[in-house]
Amino acid sequence: MTSVLEPTLGLLHDEAGRVDEELLPCRVNNPELWFAESPADVESAKALCQDCPVQGLCLDGALARREPWGVWGGELFLQGVVIPRKRPRGRPRKNEAA
Template sequence: MAAERGDYATYWRERAACLREDPDLFFPVGNGGLTPARIDEAKAVCGRCPVVEQCLELALKSGQADGVWGGTTESERRSMSRRAARPGSDAVTPAA
């Protein structure tokens, strides 16, 4: 087990709901790409995953461009990254 080796940074992956799923569900091979039905199916797996937050965090930090990660598509992750990069994106607007 990875945690016993002191590799906690990757231990969460061993608990991922997608571990026993076909990788093509999340990363389709060929010209078909991710269809809306496939995206919904992949996101359903993510929806029952106990480590979905860690997965999304990894995808955002490492700039994963392909597939479904942490219940998000590439375009959703791009939007999240753009919003986070805006000046003042974490700022709280005071009440008037």
């Protein structure tokens, strides 16, 4: 049996249903933004999450589920771990600015 305190996707969905949908950035913007390939798009998604009323619950649930990838609760996940930023595809430049 699932505890009410467990940060499940069902609980997140229920809590989000109690909030005006206009306040939920992942529902009013293109959902693909939260799973974008572009580092700039990922940063945009993370910024949009900052004022979300269910941000904490979203992040707690993603941590508990070890989400494989995407932006959850304002953090970027890769293979179940929070990472600071998404690297662009390809090899880094030889003369990267410090």
